[in-house]
Amino acid sequence: xxxxxxxxxxxxxxxxxxxxxxxxxxxxxxxxxxxxxxxxxxxxxxxxxxxxxxxxxxxxxxxxxxxxxxxxxxxxxxxxxxxxxxxxxxxxxxxxxxxxxxxxxxxxxxxxxxxxxxxxxxxxxxxx
Numbered sequence: 001x002x003x004x005x006x007x008x009x010x011x012x013x014x015x016x017x018x019x020x021x022x023x024x025x026x027x028x029x030x031x032x033x034x035x036x037x038x039x040x041x042x043x044x045x046x047x048x049x050x051x052x053x054x055x056x057x058x059x060x061x062x063x064x065x066x067x068x069x070x071x072x073x074x075x076x077x078x079x080x081x082x083x084x085x086x087x088x089x090x091x092x093x094x095x096x097x098x099x100x101x102x103x104x105x106x107x108x109x110x111x112x113x114x115x116x117x118x119x120x121x122x123x124x125x126x127x128x
Contacts, residue, residue, distance in 0.1 A: 010030055011030050011031065012030075013030060013032060014032055015032055016029070016033035016037055016039065017032070017033055018033055018071075020047075020071055020075075023046065023047065023075075024046070024072050025044060025045065025046050025047065025050075026039060026042050026043050026044070026045060026050065027043065027044075028043070029043060036099070037054070037099075038054075039054075042054060047066055047069065047071070047072060054088065055088070056086045057086060057087045057088070058085070059085050059086070059087060059100065061087065064086060070084045070086075070103050070104070073105065074105035075107050077107075079106075080104060080105070080106040081104060081106070082104045083102050083103075083104060084102065084105075085100070085102050086100075086101055086102075086103065087099070087100055087101070088101060
């Protein structure tokens with residue numbers, strides 16, 4: 001029962017959470033991530049394709065590339081990446097609504113498997 005505890009807690013969070021494999025491919029999202037960002041449609045999508053479909057931008061609206069993606073950074077550095085500010089579409093392709101967010105990502109290990117979890121805290125939603 002205790003081994004299910006982290007999954008239960010992540011699923012219950014009001015903040016969007018994604019879990020990836022060691023290459024940055026999303027393997028799981030909680031309900032908040034699916035509702036707010038549509039990340040459930042990106043499960044199984046490789047990192048580069050995810051960034052092409054769901055663009056992240058700096059607060060100055062400069063695109064964030066794969067080498068600057070918080071999850072990729074956490075996986076490569078093997079340390080937490082904290083408080084990365086970005087702008088993202090709430091649900092890609094839907095009416096241009098965007099959200100200013102801050103995110104933290106960390107690399108975790110379960111037995112012989114490595115994975116990265118990324119939690120995004122929503123800021124304000126805007127149009128355009």
